[in-house]
Amino acid sequence: MNYELKIMLSTKTIEDIKKAIANYPRKKSASMDALTIAQKECGHLTQDVLLEIASLLEMPPVQLNQVAAFYTMYNKKPVGKHHVQVCTNVSCSLLGSEHIVEFLSKKLGVKKGETTSDKKFTLSEVECLGSCGTAPMMQINDDYYENLTEVKIEEILKGLK
Numbered sequence: 001m002n003y004e005l006k007i008m009l010s011t012k013t014i015e016d017i018k019k020a021i022a023n024y025p026r027k028k029s030a031s032m033d034a035l036t037i038a039q040k041e042c043g044h045l046t047q048d049v050l051l052e053i054a055s056l057l058e059m060p061p062v063q064l065n066q067v068a069a070f071y072t073m074y075n076k077k078p079v080g081k082h083h084v085q086v087c088t089n090v091s092c093s094l095l096g097s098e099h100i101v102e103f104l105s106k107k108l109g110v111k112k113g114e115t116t117s118d119k120k121f122t123l124s125e126v127e128c129l130g131s132c133g134t135a136p137m138m139q140i141n142d143d144y145y146e147n148l149t150e151v152k153i154e155e156i157l158k159g160l161k
């Protein structure tokens with residue numbers, strides 16, 4: 001398939017991706033590092049950004065798209081300033097994560113996958129975040145919030161500007 005390669009990433013991000021690539025015997029092994037680095041700059045991964053990363057990794061774009069699609073930590077569409085990601089996998093589910101999602105949905109006035117009209121919050125449901133021992137839990141941007149209760153969530157939301 002033909003496509004036009006556009007430069008979407010800054011020189012610094014490209015350099016950081018090249019440094020990550022240097023850590024692996026095969027360029028495409030740095031896929032997840034590269035996606036994470038690019039997302040830090042772009043906020044979400046557009047098709048143009050994915051094409052540029054695939055080019056740096058010298059891998060077929062379709063393979064990189066599959067990696068980005070598989071992991072919920074990669075944003076395929078724009079997210080709000082605070083990306084609220086509630087784990088609903090087994091441990092969290094057993095300890096009430098569905099209720100946590102409903103509670104947050106009511107508090108924020110959005111459904112799963114939606115962003116508030118002021119672009120402040122996006123609510124997402126995600127797979128296990130590796131913190132099962134402190135379920136139910138959620139991640140907001142880079143921070144984990146664990147052993148969640150309604151009271152805790154109220155406090156967390158109040159603390160977010």
Ligand code: FES
Pocket residue numbers: 087088089090091092093127128129130131132133135137
């Ligand atoms: S099941 Fe929620 S962090 Fe693992």
